[in-house]
Amino acid sequence: MKFRNFKMVDYVVYGRGCFDQLDEITAPHRKSDAPMVFLLDHYFKNDNTLKAQIPVRGNDLLIDADVHYEPKTTYIDELAQKIKEKHDQVSGVIGIGGGSTMDVAKAVSIMLTNPGKAEDYQGWDLVKHPAVYKVGIPTLSGTGAEVSRTTVLTGPTRKLGMNSDFTPFDQIVLDPALTKNAPADQRFYTGMDCFIHCIESLKGTYINEFSRSYGEKAQQLCEEVFLHKDEWNNESDEQLMMASYAGGMSIAYSQVGVAHAVSYGLGYLLGTKHGIGNCIVFNHLHEFYPEGVDIFHRMVEKNNIDIPLGITKGLSDEQFDRMIDVSLGMTPLWENALGEHWKTIMTRDRLRALYEKI
Helix, strand or coil: CCCCCCCCCCEEEECCCHHHHHHHHHHHHCECCECEEEEEEHHHCCCHHHHHHCCCCCCCEEEEECCCCCCEHHHHHHHHHHHHHHCCCCCEEEEEECHHHHHHHHHHHHHCCCCCCHHHHCEECCCCCCCCCEEEEECCCCCCCCCCCCCCCECCCCECCEECCCCCCCEEEECHHHHCCCCHHHHHHHHHHHHHHHHHHHCCCCCCHHHHHHHHHHHHHHHHHHHCCCCCCHHHHHHHHHHHHHHHHHHHCCCCCHHHHHHHHHHHHHCCCHHHHHHHHHCCCCCCCHHHHHHHHHHHHHCCCCCCCCCCCCCCHHHHHHHHHHHHCCHHHHHHHHCCCHHHHCCHHHHHHHHHHC
Protein backbone atom coordinates (compact mmCIF):
# COMPACT_ATOMS: atom_id res chain seq x y z
CA MET A 1 0.00 0.00 0.00
CA LYS A 2 1.24 3.49 -0.85
CA PHE A 3 0.47 6.18 1.71
CA ARG A 4 -0.08 9.80 0.82
CA ASN A 5 2.73 12.12 1.91
CA PHE A 6 0.86 15.37 2.42
CA LYS A 7 2.21 18.88 2.87
CA MET A 8 1.43 20.81 6.03
CA VAL A 9 1.80 24.47 7.04
CA ASP A 10 5.45 25.16 7.88
CA TYR A 11 5.03 27.53 10.83
CA VAL A 12 2.20 28.25 13.27
CA VAL A 13 1.97 30.98 15.89
CA TYR A 14 -1.00 30.89 18.28
CA GLY A 15 -2.14 33.18 21.06
CA ARG A 16 -4.26 36.19 21.88
CA GLY A 17 -2.35 39.21 20.55
CA CYS A 18 0.12 37.28 18.38
CA PHE A 19 -0.97 39.31 15.34
CA ASP A 20 1.34 42.01 16.71
CA GLN A 21 4.30 39.76 15.83
CA LEU A 22 3.50 39.80 12.10
CA ASP A 23 6.19 42.34 11.24
CA GLU A 24 8.82 40.33 13.09
CA ILE A 25 7.67 37.07 11.48
CA THR A 26 7.66 38.38 7.90
CA ALA A 27 10.85 40.47 8.13
CA PRO A 28 13.24 37.63 7.16
CA HIS A 29 11.19 36.99 4.02
CA ARG A 30 11.36 40.53 2.68
CA LYS A 31 13.46 41.01 -0.45
CA SER A 32 14.96 44.34 -1.51
CA ASP A 33 12.38 46.51 -3.30
CA ALA A 34 9.95 43.56 -3.47
CA PRO A 35 6.76 44.43 -1.56
CA MET A 36 4.59 42.39 0.69
CA VAL A 37 1.01 42.22 -0.60
CA PHE A 38 -1.63 42.34 2.15
CA LEU A 39 -5.06 41.12 1.07
CA LEU A 40 -7.57 42.34 3.66
CA ASP A 41 -11.14 41.02 3.80
CA HIS A 42 -13.53 43.73 2.56
CA TYR A 43 -15.39 43.35 5.90
CA PHE A 44 -12.57 45.42 7.44
CA LYS A 45 -12.50 48.08 4.73
CA ASN A 46 -13.37 50.83 7.20
CA ASP A 47 -11.70 49.31 10.25
CA ASN A 48 -8.86 51.77 10.77
CA THR A 49 -7.91 50.13 14.07
CA LEU A 50 -7.07 46.82 12.40
CA LYS A 51 -5.46 48.52 9.41
CA ALA A 52 -3.15 50.42 11.76
CA GLN A 53 -1.88 47.08 13.10
CA ILE A 54 -0.88 45.79 9.66
CA PRO A 55 2.89 46.26 9.18
CA VAL A 56 2.80 48.01 5.80
CA ARG A 57 6.31 49.10 4.83
CA GLY A 58 7.76 51.04 1.90
CA ASN A 59 6.11 50.02 -1.35
CA ASP A 60 3.92 47.30 0.20
CA LEU A 61 0.42 46.91 -1.21
CA LEU A 62 -2.70 46.83 0.99
CA ILE A 63 -5.62 45.59 -1.09
CA ASP A 64 -9.24 45.23 0.01
CA ALA A 65 -10.21 41.73 -1.13
CA ASP A 66 -13.75 41.64 -2.49
CA VAL A 67 -15.26 38.43 -1.11
CA HIS A 68 -18.91 39.40 -1.12
CA TYR A 69 -19.30 36.27 -3.25
CA GLU A 70 -17.36 33.03 -3.49
CA PRO A 71 -13.97 33.79 -5.12
CA LYS A 72 -13.94 33.36 -8.89
CA THR A 73 -10.96 32.29 -10.98
CA THR A 74 -11.36 35.48 -13.01
CA TYR A 75 -10.97 37.57 -9.85
CA ILE A 76 -7.76 35.71 -8.98
CA ASP A 77 -6.40 36.40 -12.47
CA GLU A 78 -7.36 40.07 -12.17
CA LEU A 79 -5.60 40.51 -8.82
CA ALA A 80 -2.47 38.66 -9.93
CA GLN A 81 -2.25 40.72 -13.12
CA LYS A 82 -2.60 44.02 -11.25
CA ILE A 83 0.21 43.05 -8.89
CA LYS A 84 2.46 41.92 -11.77
CA GLU A 85 1.88 45.21 -13.60
CA LYS A 86 3.14 47.16 -10.58
CA HIS A 87 6.01 44.93 -9.50
CA ASP A 88 8.31 42.41 -11.19
CA GLN A 89 8.68 40.55 -7.92
CA VAL A 90 6.91 40.40 -4.56
CA SER A 91 8.19 39.19 -1.21
CA GLY A 92 4.96 37.52 -0.21
CA VAL A 93 1.16 37.51 -0.02
CA ILE A 94 -0.61 37.81 3.31
CA GLY A 95 -4.33 37.04 3.58
CA ILE A 96 -6.25 38.52 6.51
CA GLY A 97 -9.93 37.59 6.81
CA GLY A 98 -12.38 34.73 6.48
CA GLY A 99 -11.91 31.53 4.54
CA SER A 100 -12.60 33.16 1.17
CA THR A 101 -9.92 35.79 1.74
CA MET A 102 -7.38 33.14 2.72
CA ASP A 103 -8.31 31.15 -0.39
CA VAL A 104 -7.78 34.28 -2.49
CA ALA A 105 -4.35 34.78 -0.91
CA LYS A 106 -3.31 31.19 -1.62
CA ALA A 107 -4.55 31.33 -5.20
CA VAL A 108 -2.95 34.70 -5.97
CA SER A 109 0.38 33.56 -4.56
CA ILE A 110 0.26 30.58 -6.93
CA MET A 111 -0.66 32.68 -9.97
CA LEU A 112 2.27 35.04 -9.36
CA THR A 113 4.66 32.19 -10.23
CA ASN A 114 2.66 29.96 -12.56
CA PRO A 115 1.66 30.74 -16.17
CA GLY A 116 -1.84 30.77 -17.65
CA LYS A 117 -5.12 31.28 -15.83
CA ALA A 118 -6.35 30.22 -12.42
CA GLU A 119 -8.92 27.90 -14.01
CA ASP A 120 -6.03 25.87 -15.47
CA TYR A 121 -5.13 24.73 -11.96
CA GLN A 122 -8.57 23.71 -10.69
CA GLY A 123 -8.08 20.09 -9.78
CA TRP A 124 -5.57 17.87 -8.06
CA ASP A 125 -1.78 18.38 -8.29
CA LEU A 126 -1.83 20.58 -11.40
CA VAL A 127 0.34 23.40 -9.98
CA LYS A 128 3.93 23.00 -11.21
CA HIS A 129 5.89 25.83 -9.58
CA PRO A 130 6.18 26.88 -5.92
CA ALA A 131 4.08 29.90 -4.96
CA VAL A 132 5.53 33.04 -3.41
CA TYR A 133 5.79 33.14 0.38
CA LYS A 134 2.30 33.30 1.87
CA VAL A 135 0.74 33.86 5.28
CA GLY A 136 -2.82 33.12 6.40
CA ILE A 137 -4.45 35.05 9.24
CA PRO A 138 -8.06 33.98 9.96
CA THR A 139 -10.57 36.44 11.37
CA LEU A 140 -13.33 33.81 11.35
CA SER A 141 -12.99 30.27 12.66
CA GLY A 142 -14.32 27.14 11.03
CA THR A 143 -13.35 26.80 7.39
CA GLY A 144 -9.98 25.17 8.00
CA ALA A 145 -8.66 27.19 5.04
CA GLU A 146 -5.68 28.16 7.17
CA VAL A 147 -4.33 24.58 7.07
CA SER A 148 -5.80 23.04 3.92
CA ARG A 149 -3.98 22.22 0.68
CA THR A 150 -6.80 23.57 -1.43
CA THR A 151 -8.74 26.72 -2.25
CA VAL A 152 -12.44 27.09 -3.01
CA LEU A 153 -12.76 28.76 -6.43
CA THR A 154 -15.62 29.09 -8.88
CA GLY A 155 -14.46 28.75 -12.47
CA PRO A 156 -16.27 29.05 -15.79
CA THR A 157 -17.36 25.41 -15.77
CA ARG A 158 -17.02 24.18 -12.21
CA LYS A 159 -16.43 25.01 -8.56
CA LEU A 160 -13.19 23.34 -7.55
CA GLY A 161 -10.04 24.32 -5.72
CA MET A 162 -6.36 24.29 -6.53
CA ASN A 163 -5.41 21.13 -4.64
CA SER A 164 -1.63 20.88 -4.51
CA ASP A 165 1.43 20.69 -2.28
CA PHE A 166 2.18 24.28 -3.31
CA THR A 167 -1.14 25.57 -1.94
CA PRO A 168 -0.72 25.44 1.88
CA PHE A 169 0.45 28.54 3.69
CA ASP A 170 4.08 28.86 4.75
CA GLN A 171 2.96 30.55 7.95
CA ILE A 172 -0.33 30.96 9.80
CA VAL A 173 -1.08 33.43 12.58
CA LEU A 174 -3.86 32.22 14.90
CA ASP A 175 -4.96 35.14 17.06
CA PRO A 176 -8.37 34.57 18.72
CA ALA A 177 -8.66 38.31 19.39
CA LEU A 178 -9.22 38.88 15.67
CA THR A 179 -12.50 36.91 15.73
CA LYS A 180 -14.14 38.65 18.69
CA ASN A 181 -16.41 40.96 16.68
CA ALA A 182 -17.65 38.46 14.11
CA PRO A 183 -21.44 38.66 13.52
CA ALA A 184 -23.26 35.89 15.39
CA ASP A 185 -24.88 34.32 12.33
CA GLN A 186 -21.65 34.36 10.32
CA ARG A 187 -19.77 32.89 13.28
CA PHE A 188 -22.34 30.10 13.43
CA TYR A 189 -22.31 29.29 9.70
CA THR A 190 -18.52 29.20 9.63
CA GLY A 191 -18.34 27.16 12.83
CA MET A 192 -20.77 24.68 11.32
CA ASP A 193 -18.49 24.33 8.31
CA CYS A 194 -15.98 22.89 10.79
CA PHE A 195 -18.58 20.69 12.51
CA ILE A 196 -19.77 19.32 9.16
CA HIS A 197 -16.14 18.70 8.07
CA CYS A 198 -15.77 16.52 11.14
CA ILE A 199 -18.97 14.55 10.70
CA GLU A 200 -18.14 13.84 7.04
CA SER A 201 -14.56 12.88 7.84
CA LEU A 202 -15.41 10.67 10.83
CA LYS A 203 -18.23 8.86 9.00
CA GLY A 204 -16.37 8.53 5.70
CA THR A 205 -14.75 5.49 4.12
CA TYR A 206 -11.35 7.26 4.10
CA ILE A 207 -11.26 7.51 7.90
CA ASN A 208 -8.03 6.63 9.71
CA GLU A 209 -6.63 7.26 13.18
CA PHE A 210 -4.78 10.40 12.08
CA SER A 211 -8.02 11.99 10.86
CA ARG A 212 -10.08 10.56 13.69
CA SER A 213 -7.84 12.06 16.38
CA TYR A 214 -8.19 15.58 14.98
CA GLY A 215 -11.82 15.21 13.92
CA GLU A 216 -13.10 13.99 17.27
CA LYS A 217 -11.41 16.86 19.11
CA ALA A 218 -12.69 19.45 16.64
CA GLN A 219 -16.25 18.10 16.90
CA GLN A 220 -16.03 18.13 20.70
CA LEU A 221 -14.93 21.77 20.68
CA CYS A 222 -17.74 22.77 18.29
CA GLU A 223 -20.32 21.13 20.51
CA GLU A 224 -18.83 22.77 23.59
CA VAL A 225 -19.12 26.20 21.96
CA PHE A 226 -22.52 25.88 20.28
CA LEU A 227 -24.35 23.48 22.62
CA HIS A 228 -22.97 23.81 26.12
CA LYS A 229 -22.22 27.52 26.52
CA ASP A 230 -24.90 30.03 27.42
CA GLU A 231 -22.96 33.08 26.26
CA TRP A 232 -20.04 33.86 23.99
CA ASN A 233 -16.72 34.76 25.62
CA ASN A 234 -12.98 34.85 24.94
CA GLU A 235 -12.71 31.14 25.61
CA SER A 236 -15.31 30.51 22.90
CA ASP A 237 -13.15 32.33 20.34
CA GLU A 238 -10.12 30.31 21.41
CA GLN A 239 -11.95 26.98 21.32
CA LEU A 240 -13.51 27.59 17.92
CA MET A 241 -10.18 28.72 16.45
CA MET A 242 -8.57 25.46 17.54
CA ALA A 243 -11.59 23.50 16.32
CA SER A 244 -11.06 25.06 12.90
CA TYR A 245 -7.38 24.10 12.90
CA ALA A 246 -8.06 20.53 14.06
CA GLY A 247 -10.99 20.14 11.65
CA GLY A 248 -8.81 21.24 8.76
CA MET A 249 -6.14 18.76 9.81
CA SER A 250 -8.74 16.00 10.01
CA ILE A 251 -9.76 16.34 6.37
CA ALA A 252 -6.16 16.80 5.23
CA TYR A 253 -5.67 13.03 5.47
CA SER A 254 -9.25 12.00 4.74
CA GLN A 255 -11.99 13.91 2.88
CA VAL A 256 -15.33 15.66 3.24
CA GLY A 257 -18.59 14.16 1.96
CA VAL A 258 -22.18 14.62 0.83
CA ALA A 259 -22.82 18.10 2.26
CA HIS A 260 -19.80 19.62 0.58
CA ALA A 261 -20.35 17.81 -2.70
CA VAL A 262 -23.94 19.08 -2.90
CA SER A 263 -23.15 22.60 -1.65
CA TYR A 264 -20.53 23.05 -4.38
CA GLY A 265 -23.39 22.86 -6.89
CA LEU A 266 -25.29 25.57 -5.00
CA GLY A 267 -22.20 27.74 -4.84
CA TYR A 268 -21.51 27.39 -8.55
CA LEU A 269 -25.05 28.16 -9.73
CA LEU A 270 -26.44 30.46 -7.06
CA GLY A 271 -23.28 31.93 -5.54
CA THR A 272 -24.25 30.58 -2.12
CA LYS A 273 -21.46 31.22 0.39
CA HIS A 274 -19.62 28.11 1.53
CA GLY A 275 -20.53 28.08 5.21
CA ILE A 276 -24.22 28.80 4.86
CA GLY A 277 -24.39 26.51 1.82
CA ASN A 278 -23.15 23.59 3.89
CA CYS A 279 -25.73 24.37 6.57
CA ILE A 280 -28.56 24.55 4.01
CA VAL A 281 -27.60 21.14 2.61
CA PHE A 282 -26.73 19.41 5.90
CA ASN A 283 -30.16 20.34 7.21
CA HIS A 284 -31.56 17.71 4.79
CA LEU A 285 -29.00 14.91 5.18
CA HIS A 286 -30.48 12.86 8.03
CA GLU A 287 -30.44 9.70 5.88
CA PHE A 288 -26.65 9.97 5.48
CA TYR A 289 -25.55 11.43 8.83
CA PRO A 290 -28.41 10.87 11.31
CA GLU A 291 -26.55 11.52 14.57
CA GLY A 292 -24.68 14.52 13.19
CA VAL A 293 -27.82 16.12 11.76
CA ASP A 294 -29.65 15.64 15.06
CA ILE A 295 -26.86 17.49 16.88
CA PHE A 296 -26.83 20.14 14.18
CA HIS A 297 -30.57 20.76 14.63
CA ARG A 298 -30.05 21.18 18.38
CA MET A 299 -27.29 23.73 17.78
CA VAL A 300 -29.46 25.64 15.29
CA GLU A 301 -32.27 25.82 17.84
CA LYS A 302 -30.05 26.80 20.78
CA ASN A 303 -28.39 29.60 18.82
CA ASN A 304 -31.64 30.91 17.26
CA ILE A 305 -30.35 30.55 13.70
CA ASP A 306 -32.64 30.53 10.67
CA ILE A 307 -31.49 28.12 7.97
CA PRO A 308 -32.84 29.28 4.57
CA LEU A 309 -35.35 26.97 2.89
CA GLY A 310 -36.64 26.70 -0.67
CA ILE A 311 -33.63 28.30 -2.36
CA THR A 312 -33.88 26.00 -5.41
CA LYS A 313 -37.59 26.58 -5.93
CA GLY A 314 -38.39 27.61 -9.50
CA LEU A 315 -35.08 26.56 -11.03
CA SER A 316 -35.20 25.20 -14.57
CA ASP A 317 -34.20 21.68 -15.61
CA GLU A 318 -31.06 23.13 -17.18
CA GLN A 319 -30.10 24.83 -13.92
CA PHE A 320 -30.66 21.64 -11.92
CA ASP A 321 -28.51 19.76 -14.44
CA ARG A 322 -25.69 22.27 -14.05
CA MET A 323 -25.70 21.87 -10.27
CA ILE A 324 -25.81 18.09 -10.60
CA ASP A 325 -22.88 18.09 -13.04
CA VAL A 326 -20.76 20.19 -10.67
CA SER A 327 -21.67 18.06 -7.68
CA LEU A 328 -21.08 14.68 -9.34
CA GLY A 329 -17.70 15.93 -10.52
CA MET A 330 -16.47 15.81 -6.90
CA THR A 331 -15.47 12.15 -7.11
CA PRO A 332 -13.25 11.93 -3.98
CA LEU A 333 -16.01 13.43 -1.83
CA TRP A 334 -18.63 10.98 -3.02
CA GLU A 335 -16.24 8.04 -2.72
CA ASN A 336 -15.42 9.00 0.85
CA ALA A 337 -19.11 9.33 1.70
CA LEU A 338 -20.57 6.33 -0.11
CA GLY A 339 -17.71 4.03 -1.10
CA GLU A 340 -16.16 3.06 -4.42
CA HIS A 341 -19.54 2.13 -5.95
CA TRP A 342 -21.04 5.52 -5.10
CA LYS A 343 -22.30 6.10 -8.66
CA THR A 344 -24.85 3.32 -8.22
CA ILE A 345 -26.08 4.97 -5.01
CA MET A 346 -26.11 8.67 -5.84
CA THR A 347 -27.82 8.70 -9.21
CA ARG A 348 -28.73 11.89 -11.04
CA ASP A 349 -32.39 11.37 -10.15
CA ARG A 350 -31.62 10.94 -6.47
CA LEU A 351 -29.42 14.04 -6.44
CA ARG A 352 -32.10 16.02 -8.29
CA ALA A 353 -34.62 15.02 -5.61
CA LEU A 354 -32.21 16.20 -2.91
CA TYR A 355 -31.67 19.56 -4.62
CA GLU A 356 -35.45 19.98 -4.94
CA LYS A 357 -35.80 19.58 -1.15
CA ILE A 358 -33.31 22.37 -0.60
